Amino acid sequence: xxxxxxxxxxxxxxxxxxxxxLYSNVLLHQQATEKAYIIVMADTSFARVxxxxxxxxxxxxxxxxxxxxxxxxxxxxxxxxxxxxxxxxSAPAGMEGWLTLTGISETVEPIPITLIxxxxxxDMLTIVIQYCxxxxxxxxxxxxx
Numbered sequence: 770x771x772x773x774x775x776x777x778x779x780x781x782x783x784x785x786x787x788x789x790x791l792y793s794n795v796l797l798h799q800q801a802t803e804k805a806y807i808i809v810m811a812d813t814s815f816a817r818v819x820x821x822x823x824x825x826x827x828x829x830x831x832x833x834x835x836x837x838x839x840x841x842x843x844x845x846x847x848x849x850x851x852x853x854x855x856x857x858x859s860a861p862a863g864m865e866g867w868l869t870l871t872g873i874s875e876t877v878e879p880i881p882i883t884l885i886x887x888x889x890x891x892d893m894l895t896i897v898i899q900y901c902x903x904x905x906x907x908x909x910x911x912x913x914x
Contacts, residue, residue: 796797804864805840807898808833809908816894824887827879828910829894830868834860841901845880848895848907850888854880857901890914 813831818824826847836838842858856870866873870880891914898906 804902805834805836805838805860807840807842807860807906808835808870808902809906811908811910814908814910815913816890816910818888818890819885820887824884825884826884826888826890828894829877829879830881830896830908830910831866832868832873833865834862834873836862838862842898843901844899846897846899847882848897849891852882854882 810831810833814829816826816828818826839862840860842856842859845854845856846852847854854870858868858870858872860873864873866875867878868880869878892912893909894909894912896910898908900906
């Protein structure tokens with residue numbers, strides 16, 4: 770009986786010694802899965818249509834990259850027009866500027882979309898930003914008329 774108690778106590782001590790190792794693996798996994806993400810600054814972001822032919826929809830997205838690592842965007846989907854735009858944008862955390870088709874610019878620069886005819890747009894344009902990992906971020910922008 771006494772030997773059984775000693776063996777159980779020893780087994781418990783061995784298991785308890787692995788807890789810090791398991792906990793550190795959980796922390797490492799958590800750090801590895803944290804990522805950067807885009808924040809759109811609504812007070813300075815907007816959309817407008819240039820009235821010259823060809824019509825151009827200009828999207829001005831003032832963004833900041835938060836989190837850690839890099840934010841990777843693979844597409845923009847203009848929900849109101851059912852228009853997908855393939856892009857590849859990679860931006861490090863801490864970066865701020867204007868989202869373009871190729872990255873983030875420090876100067877005010879739109880995402881231009883050439884249209885065949887003048888679109889009828891709602892007061893708020895819905896844009897879905899899709900990250901390369903499949904997650905999405907939906908933004909509503911005011912449309913200047």
